Amino acid sequence: MSDGNPPVQGLLISPIRNGTVIDHITAGEALNVLKILGITGSTTEALSVATNVASRRMGKKDIVKIENRELRKEEVDRIALIAPLARINIIRDYRVVDKKGVEIPKILRGVVRCPNPGCITNTSEPIESTFEVLPKGLHCLYCDWLIKDDIASYII
Numbered sequence: 001m002s003d004g005n006p007p008v009q010g011l012l013i014s015p016i017r018n019g020t021v022i023d024h025i026t027a028g029e030a031l032n033v034l035k036i037l038g039i040t041g042s043t044t045e046a047l048s049v050a051t052n053v054a055s056r057r058m059g060k061k062d063i064v065k066i067e068n069r070e071l072r073k074e075e076v077d078r079i080a081l082i083a084p085l086a087r088i089n090i091i092r093d094y095r096v097v098d099k100k101g102v103e104i105p106k107i108l109r110g111v112v113r114c115p116n117p118g119c120i121t122n123t124s125e126p127i128e129s130t131f132e133v134l135p136k137g138l139h140c141l142y143c144d145w146l147i148k149d150d151i152a153s154y155i156i
């Protein structure tokens with residue numbers, strides 16, 4: 001997992017000058033995080049991904065490092081859904097200038113697609129999907145559908 005550089009500030013991957021390090025991602029979810037950030041196979045962004053890194057707190061975790069990019073709130077809200085323990089580190093001039101956790105909002109508007117094809121949010125009506133976040137899953141406020149598993153695949 002190491003690229004030969006010594007760990008810097010607890011990170012296994014080499015330091016960046018400006019950008020964002022998303023640490024403590026649920027193991028196996030790094031690629032879903034990239035999808036949320038709109039980073040696909042043809043990206044031009046400078047990017048490092050480490051998966052299944054040993055973590056004292058989590059057993060295993062993933063890390064994503066993106067140069068010259070800071071995340072928008074909508075992106076952080078989506079990441080929270082699949083990686084609730086994630087830590088976002090903002091790097092400027094090689095220094096961590098901001099470090100924060102993620103928080104799942106109580107209501108998700110336009111974040112998740114309702115799996116129910118008959119739901120009004122999936123028709124031609126211009127209605128934004130709206131889910132409330134419950135301990136048992138995501139609850140569609142229009143059709144009562146409950147998303148319990150595989151939330152990543154419904155993220156818009």
Ligand SMILES: [Zn+2]
Binds near residue numbers: 114115142143144
């Ligand atoms: Zn619905």
